[in-house]
Amino acid sequence: MENFKTNNSRRAFLKSSLLAGGGLMISFSGLAKFSLDGKINAADLPGEWYELTGYIKITQDNIIKIFNPNPEFGQNVMTSLPMIVAEELDVDWKKVVVEMGPHDNVKLGPQFTGGSNSVRMYWKPLRDAGAAARNMIITAAAQTWNVPAEEITTKAGMLYHEKTGKSGTYGEFASKASAIPIPKEVKLKDVKDFNVVRHSQKNVEGVKIVTGKPLFGLDYTQEGTLIAMIEHPPAFGMKVKSFDAAETLKMPGIKDVFTLKLYEDGYEQAGFDTRTFNDLLVVVGATTWEVMNARKKLKVTWEPKGDTKDKMAGRGGSREVLVPGALESTATHFAKMKEYAAKPAQLLRKDGDPETAFKNAAKVIERTYNAPFLAHNCMEPMNCFAHVADDKALIVGPHQAASWIEPTLSKVLNLPADKIDMQITRMGGGFGLRAYGHTFVEAAIISKKVKAPVKLMYTREDDMTYGIYRPMYTATYRAAFDANKNLIAFHVKGGGIPENPIHANRFPAGAVDNYLAEGWEIPSNITIGAFRAPRSNFNAAAEQSFLDEVAEVMGKDPIEFRLELLKRAKENPVGKNNEYDADRYAEVLRLVKEKSGWSDAANKQYSRGVAAYFCHNSYAAHVVDVVKKDGQPFVERVTSVVDCGIVINPDAATNMVQGAVVDGIGNALYGEQTFKEGVPEKNNFTRYRMIRHREAPKKIDVHFVQNDINPTGLGEPPFPPIFAAVANALYKSEKKRFYNQPFSAEFQKKA
Amino acid sequence: MAAINLNVNGKTVTVDVDPATPVLWVLRDHLNLVGTKFGCGMAQCGACTIHLNGNAVRSCTLPVSAVKNNAIVTIEGISETGDHPLQQAWEELDVSQCGYCQAGQIMSAASLLKRNPKPTDKDIDNAMSGNICRCGTHVRIRKAIHLAAKTQSKK
Numbered sequence: 001m002e003n004f005k006t007n008n009s010r011r012a013f014l015k016s017s018l019l020a021g022g023g024l025m026i027s028f029s030g031l032a033k034f035s036l037d038g039k040i041n042a043a044d045l046p047g048e049w050y051e052l053t054g055y056i057k058i059t060q061d062n063i064i065k066i067f068n069p070n071p072e073f074g075q076n077v078m079t080s081l082p083m084i085v086a087e088e089l090d091v092d093w094k095k096v097v098v099e100m101g102p103h104d105n106v107k108l109g110p111q112f113t114g115g116s117n118s119v120r121m122y123w124k125p126l127r128d129a130g131a132a133a134r135n136m137i138i139t140a141a142a143q144t145w146n147v148p149a150e151e152i153t154t155k156a157g158m159l160y161h162e163k164t165g166k167s168g169t170y171g172e173f174a175s176k177a178s179a180i181p182i183p184k185e186v187k188l189k190d191v192k193d194f195n196v197v198r199h200s201q202k203n204v205e206g207v208k209i210v211t212g213k214p215l216f217g218l219d220y221t222q223e224g225t226l227i228a229m230i231e232h233p234p235a236f237g238m239k240v241k242s243f244d245a246a247e248t249l250k251m252p253g254i255k256d257v258f259t260l261k262l263y264e265d266g267y268e269q270a271g272f273d274t275r276t277f278n279d280l281l282v283v284v285g286a287t288t289w290e291v292m293n294a295r296k297k298l299k300v301t302w303e304p305k306g307d308t309k310d311k312m313a314g315r316g317g318s319r320e321v322l323v324p325g326a327l328e329s330t331a332t333h334f335a336k337m338k339e340y341a342a343k344p345a346q347l348l349r350k351d352g353d354p355e356t357a358f359k360n361a362a363k364v365i366e367r368t369y370n371a372p373f374l375a376h377n378c379m380e381p382m383n384c385f386a387h388v389a390d391d392k393a394l395i396v397g398p399h400q401a402a403s404w405i406e407p408t409l410s411k412v413l414n415l416p417a418d419k420i421d422m423q424i425t426r427m428g429g430g431f432g433l434r435a436y437g438h439t440f441v442e443a444a445i446i447s448k449k450v451k452a453p454v455k456l457m458y459t460r461e462d463d464m465t466y467g468i469y470r471p472m473y474t475a476t477y478r479a480a481f482d483a484n485k486n487l488i489a490f491h492v493k494g495g496g497i498p499e500n501p502i503h504a505n506r507f508p509a510g511a512v513d514n515y516l517a518e519g520w521e522i523p524s525n526i527t528i529g530a531f532r533a534p535r536s537n538f539n540a541a542a543e544q545s546f547l548d549e550v551a552e553v554m555g556k557d558p559i560e561f562r563l564e565l566l567k568r569a570k571e572n573p574v575g576k577n578n579e580y581d582a583d584r585y586a587e588v589l590r591l592v593k594e595k596s597g598w599s600d601a602a603n604k605q606y607s608r609g610v611a612a613y614f615c616h617n618s619y620a621a622h623v624v625d626v627v628k629k630d631g632q633p634f635v636e637r638v639t640s641v642v643d644c645g646i647v648i649n650p651d652a653a654t655n656m657v658q659g660a661v662v663d664g665i666g667n668a669l670y671g672e673q674t675f676k677e678g679v680p681e682k683n684n685f686t687r688y689r690m691i692r693h694r695e696a697p698k699k700i701d702v703h704f705v706q707n708d709i710n711p712t713g714l715g716e717p718p719f720p721p722i723f724a725a726v727a728n729a730l731y732k733s734e735k736k737r738f739y740n741q742p743f744s745a746e747f748q749k750k751a
Numbered sequence: 752m753a754a755i756n757l758n759v760n761g762k763t764v765t766v767d768v769d770p771a772t773p774v775l776w777v778l779r780d781h782l783n784l785v786g787t788k789f790g791c792g793m794a795q796c797g798a799c800t801i802h803l804n805g806n807a808v809r810s811c812t813l814p815v816s817a818v819k820n821n822a823i824v825t826i827e828g829i830s831e832t833g834d835h836p837l838q839q840a841w842e843e844l845d846v847s848q849c850g851y852c853q854a855g856q857i858m859s860a861a862s863l864l865k866r867n868p869k870p871t872d873k874d875i876d877n878a879m880s881g882n883i884c885r886c887g888t889h890v891r892i893r894k895a896i897h898l899a900a901k902t903q904s905k906k
Contacts, residue, residue: 073849074847202842203847203850206842210826210837210841210847211826212784212854215850216851252769287780288776288779292792293769379788379851379852379883379885381789381790428850428852429886460791652845655845662884662888666887684795685791685883692883693880693882694876696893698872
């Protein structure tokens with residue numbers, strides 16, 4: 001068994017959760033009625049719950065409830081995080097009731113979904129919570145039975161004392177246990193003894209999903225709720241000059257039309273406050289359809305916003321960011337990127353003497369890769385319910401990080417945080433977009449203005465044209481070879497609008513003697529934000545495509561070539577701060593080679609491409625098999641290998657990797673947002689092409705590296721390398737390299 | 752505004768709405784049946800799929816006035832107890848990720864299985880390509896439809 005000492009903050013945390021709980025807890029939050037596991041109806045459950053740590057409540061009848069602390073957007077945390085608690089608590093998973101936890105950072109930790117961090121950051125705290133509760137129940141039983149605690153064993157929510165033949169349920173001792181002080185030290189299970197974790201468990205909300213129960217933010221409502229929509233400027237760089245709402249106000253159901261400022265002038269934005277449009281033109285009415293219709297009757301005059309300065313909170317104090325006012329177009333974006341790419345850039349990393357190596361090289365290759373802005377296109381459009389009164393606020397909605405938006409709401413509403421009840425719903429996708437809080441602030445200030453509960457709804461068009469996109473990126477890679485075709489120098493210079501994508505300390509940094517990484521940025525008024533594996537999703541696409549070309553110049557197999565570089569990085573690493581573990585990186589490549597039958601003659605019928613990447617502390621490799629279908633290249637089969645340490649819920653993890661593969665293929669082939677004079681040209685799925693069933697692979701085989709490393713990220717790591725695996729397979733299929741996403745644009749040109 | 756009689760999941764209901772209101776919003780805003788989802792409002796994503804006389808239709812562009820006597824079935828009404836072979840197959844294969852599109856996927860698949868009890872991969876791709884899944888559960892959806900077809904054929 002592993003001895004885990006609870007550290008100071010941990011102890012304080014558990015103690016405070018006990019104090020707050022005070023043993024007896026009654027009833028549910030308003031949200032509970034639709035967030036319990038479908039098989040047990042909360043209304044039928046008894047009212048008396050004994051709280052053991054903020055994560056666990058048990059009734060005298062031994063019904064065990066575990067709270068999921070973190071927002072669920074399809075990554076399975078609603079199931080996999082409670083599994084971790086159940087494992088250490090030692091209960092029968094089938095009898096556990098799972099409920100979405102309240103927003104309470106004292107009890108339930110950071111409650112943030114993003115950065116592939118949910119399992120990684122909760123792994124220890126949840127094991128600790130489960131083990132501590134089990135320990136407290138054992139202590140209660142030992143006191144009651146008057147036997148030494150060490151002699152009591154547990155299994156599936158039961159306690160046993162062999163010598164006296166006594167046994168009992170956790171529930172019998174829950175009341176007494178809830179008053180016992182938190183143990184200073186808890187023993188954690190040996191991973192080989194796991195019987196919940198590492199065993200596939202079904203999605204606890206699976207039944208509710210397939211029977212259409214209310215789960216999502218969009219499904220939440222209350223009596224008397226008004227619907228609000230925002231008419232935002234048609235173009236980035238514009239704002240409302242004036243409006244005439246006479247026709248709108250005549251429409252049935254319409255209550256009010258007004259403008260509001262999202263943030264007051266001089267407001268200092270926190271990192272995830274991103275404002276897209278600060279002047280809101282709002283239509284409020286009784287029902288969704290009435291508001292949608294009436295909004296179309298607005299007569300609005302827009303005007304250029306001009307250059308503005310945003311005040312942003314940052315490390316080391318606030319800073320001002322200049323937001324240019326000019327209306328931007330994709331064509332001018334490309335021209336500007338070319339101009340910046342030719343200029344001196346910021347040095348990010350330099351090993352050896354790359355300049356001399358390139359000068360003396362026998363051969364140099366240079367390739368440039370481009371990727372467009374991407375919209376997240378969550379299937380559930382952005383929305384939020386808010387009911388703001390003078391002295392309190394209720395905010396319910398789909399958000400990745402309630403804890404980040406609450407301080408902003410507190411400032412904007414001028415209410416103390418403890419007067420703001422934030423409830424977290426299931427999200428119909430997030431992909432990074434739902435980490436940003438403007439929708440929530442909008443809903444809150446609209447509710448405050450109309451003095452009523454309000455549901456803010458974005459239409460698909462609103463959602464797709466509201467910004468917070470994945471940035472537009474470009475990178476030029478150069479490789480230098482000596483007369484024997486050895487790789488002697490590597491250079492990457494990358495930039496973006498408005499963000500430089502380059503991760504300078506990632507592979508192949510550390511594997512090449514002479515290495516140079518540089519970056520540059522172009523300011524823009526088009527708002528951007530995190531999109532599944534930010535920056536990595538472009539870097540992997542470009543770098544792993546380029547390495548394929550380097551291997552080809554050297555006459556090497558692409559997997560063997562990467563393994564040689566990794567061997568070098570392990571045995572004699574170049575430079576400092578190399579982020580990746582060369583062994584783990586190499587292992588996913590070795591395994592994908594084996595599992596895909598990379599060298600098998602039987603697979604010669606496929607045009608095959610490989611790529612691997614490290615990000616979010618995990619390693620992923622894919623082999624993509626392309627065939628021709630109806631004259632077009634089609635990804636028929638994918639073999640994926642991931643090393644994310646211990647896998648909590650294997651089948652759900654497999655699902656997520658399969659999803660990342662399809663998401664990557666879709667965005668690599670079709671994903672793109674373009675602009676003309678500031679107007680986003682794609683505003684619905686009529687123009688924004690999404691991957692469809694007929695374009696999804698027939699088969700995606702997923703394998704996990706088996707090890708006992710504490711869990712690392714999974715939601716993001718399999719996503720970035722799929723872009724390059726597709727590009728490399730397309731090269732084999734189409735006999736030409738693909739440098740510009742979305743790749744399907746090139747087939748269409750050909751056709 | 753007009754009083755309109757509808758047959759929804761086997762029950763007759765009367766709603767007082769603008770006859771141009773899409774069925775989607777009648778279901779969600781007036782009948783509190785929120786299993787049918789809003790995705791695009793243009794019949795492009797399939798999240799709002801319902802059955803009209805057993806055929807899959809996109810409720811976001813279907814005016815309620817056009818329904819007349821045709822029976823509406825939503826995800827809430829496809830089975831009494833959530834045991835439609837497709838719902839069971841979705842559970843068995845743990846298809847869902849975020850889950851938002853899945854009601855629409857199941858409604859499209861149910862209509863397919865009614866017309867074509869033993870669909871091929873190609874039949875499935877053709878019938879389902881109007882339903883977007885942003886999480887990428889396509890491979891499992893295909894598998895689940897085959898599984899449900901198998902279950903149905905045994906009944």
